[in-house]
Amino acid sequence: MWGRGYGGSPGRLMPYIDELKLVRMMKIAIVGAGVAGSYLIRMLSGSHDVIGYERQREENYRAVCAWAASKHPMEMFAKNAGLDFYSYTFHEGRYFTVVFGDDRLDIKATGLVTFDKEAFEKDMRKGQRIIYGANVDSRNLRVVDYDLVIDATGFYRSMIGRPKRDLFIPTVEYMVRYRELPYDDFYAEVFPGLSGFLWFFPLGNRTAHVGAGDLAGNHVKYVEEFLSRHRPIEKLRKVGRPLRLASPRMVTPLSIGRIFAVGESAGVVFPTTGEGIIPSLQNSDLLMELLHKGKLYEYEYERRMLELFKLHERTARIFFDILLKGKTGLHVAIRLAALASSFSRNSERFGLKPGVMPLIKAMMSYAGRRVLTSFK
Numbered sequence: 319m320w321g322r323g324y325g326g327s328p329g330r331l332m333p334y335i336d337e338l339k340l341v342r343m344m345k346i347a348i349v350g351a352g353v354a355g356s357y358l359i360r361m362l363s364g365s366h367d368v369i370g371y372e373r374q375r376e377e378n379y380r381a382v383c384a385w386a387a388s389k390h391p392m393e394m395f396a397k398n399a400g401l402d403f404y405s406y407t408f409h410e411g412r413y414f415t416v417v418f419g420d421d422r423l424d425i426k427a428t429g430l431v432t433f434d435k436e437a438f439e440k441d442m443r444k445g446q447r448i449i450y451g452a453n454v455d456s457r458n459l460r461v462v463d464y465d466l467v468i469d470a471t472g473f474y475r476s477m478i479g480r481p482k483r484d485l486f487i488p489t490v491e492y493m494v495r496y497r498e499l500p501y502d503d504f505y506a507e508v509f510p511g512l513s514g515f516l517w518f519f520p521l522g523n524r525t526a527h528v529g530a531g532d533l534a535g536n537h538v539k540y541v542e543e544f545l546s547r548h549r550p551i552e553k554l555r556k557v558g559r560p561l562r563l564a565s566p567r568m569v570t571p572l573s574i575g576r577i578f579a580v581g582e583s584a585g586v587v588f589p590t591t592g593e594g595i596i597p598s599l600q601n602s603d604l605l606m607e608l609l610h611k612g613k614l615y616e617y618e619y620e621r622r623m624l625e626l627f628k629l630h631e632r633t634a635r636i637f638f639d640i641l642l643k644g645k646t647g648l649h650v651a652i653r654l655a656a657l658a659s660s661f662s663r664n665s666e667r668f669g670l671k672p673g674v675m676p677l678i679k680a681m682m683s684y685a686g687r688r689v690l691t692s693f694k
């Protein structure tokens with residue numbers, strides 16, 4: 319039960335399969351009801367005894383995010399949860415314009431949309447057992463009362479604890495309304511040295527998300543400058559939080575005893591784009607697959623996570639070379655080319671099909687400044 323005053327050791331994960339090789343009903347606590355937690359609460363509730371804990375109050379729940387994702391995988395995840403993804407979509411992109419200083423790329427969109435992420439998560443949680451306004455951590459949740467505890471608290475990792483190494487980017491975002499939108503499609507401005515970017519994502523009905531994340535810490539300045547250049551008639555809300563860019567390998571262990579990290583807690587955000595919705599759902603599916611096969615063990619989970627997110631790892635390594643070591647030579651360009659072509663080959667997954675050579679040229683010409691000297 320959720321209650322104060324317990325700091326017990328989690329112990330080893332209980333076996334999931336009884337002697338007859340039947341998956342037994344488990345008692346599961348899911349801490350954090352963002353996109354990963356809400357999906358897992360919905361998907362696991364039918365076959366297990368599940369309870370969700372969410373820090374925010376139900377009536378003013380906020381999904382801090384720009385709400386963009388590729389429609390193809392989202393359609394599948396929504397269908398798994400018994401929902402119709404298209405009833406949540408706001409805007410479907412034709413192009414994603416990305417400005418690198420004097421270079422401008424118009425990347426063809428292949429399914430990139432904005433959608434009502436808050437309503438989508440709310441509908442996944444509908445009818446499920448969730449305690450809202452519950453700020454849960456390893457001191458006030460009796461881990462031994464559950465067979466499995468899922469840490470889906472995103473950046474905070476309140477059950478599994480902060481990793482030894484981490485990398486996160488500070489962000490700020492406004493939801494704004496215009497008389498006339500300054501851009502009618504996805505738009506971004508990349509900062510010098512590739513330290514981050516500003517985004518403008520249309521949400522329909524003349525509203526948009528305008529936000530920025532910057533490892534060099536100038537995100538607030540960039541957003542305020544944009545909003546004074548393109549003045550909205552209304553600022554509807556302002557949010558912000560750090561976004562974890564560290565890869566799953568960097569934030570290992572991904573599980574401790576019977577506590578398993580999932581989603582941004584497990585470092586699944588794509589390091590260059592900050593895209594975390596689809597990876598968090600892919601991670602949730604992997605956790606459920608292992609659970610139902612009776613193979614949700616520490617080593618197996620970590621092994622499969624590193625395999626599933628190996629593109630994240632490769633991307634993170636290249637960017638750390640550019641950002642932290644200031645490398646911009648031919649070797650980095652070749653690795654970037656390989657990466658850009660993987661991205662392009664998986665255009666349905668990412669919702670974008672960048673031309674490989676223009677992307678490399680723009681990135682390399684803009685990467686030449688070392689902006690960071692260390693990270694936590």
Ligand SMILES: Cc1cc2nc3c(=O)[nH]c(=O)nc-3n(C[C@H](O)[C@H](O)[C@H](O)COP(=O)(O)OP(=O)(O)OC[C@H]3O[C@@H](n4cnc5c(N)ncnc54)[C@H](O)[C@@H]3O)c2cc1C
Nearest residue numbers: 350352353354373383384385386454472476581582594595
């Ligand atoms: C400004 C911004 C813009 C972004 N834009 C995009 C985008 O356009 N597309 C995209 O794919 N990704 C985007 N991301 C990333 C994406 O939002 C996240 O990576 C993704 O939502 C992670 O899902 P999650 O379920 O792991 O965590 P979250 O969605 O962060 O959910 C965690 C939940 O846990 C709750 N919680 C936290 N601590 C506790 C606690 N102690 N007890 C109980 N509950 C707790 C929180 O209230 C929250 O509801 C963006 C992120 C930011 C910050």
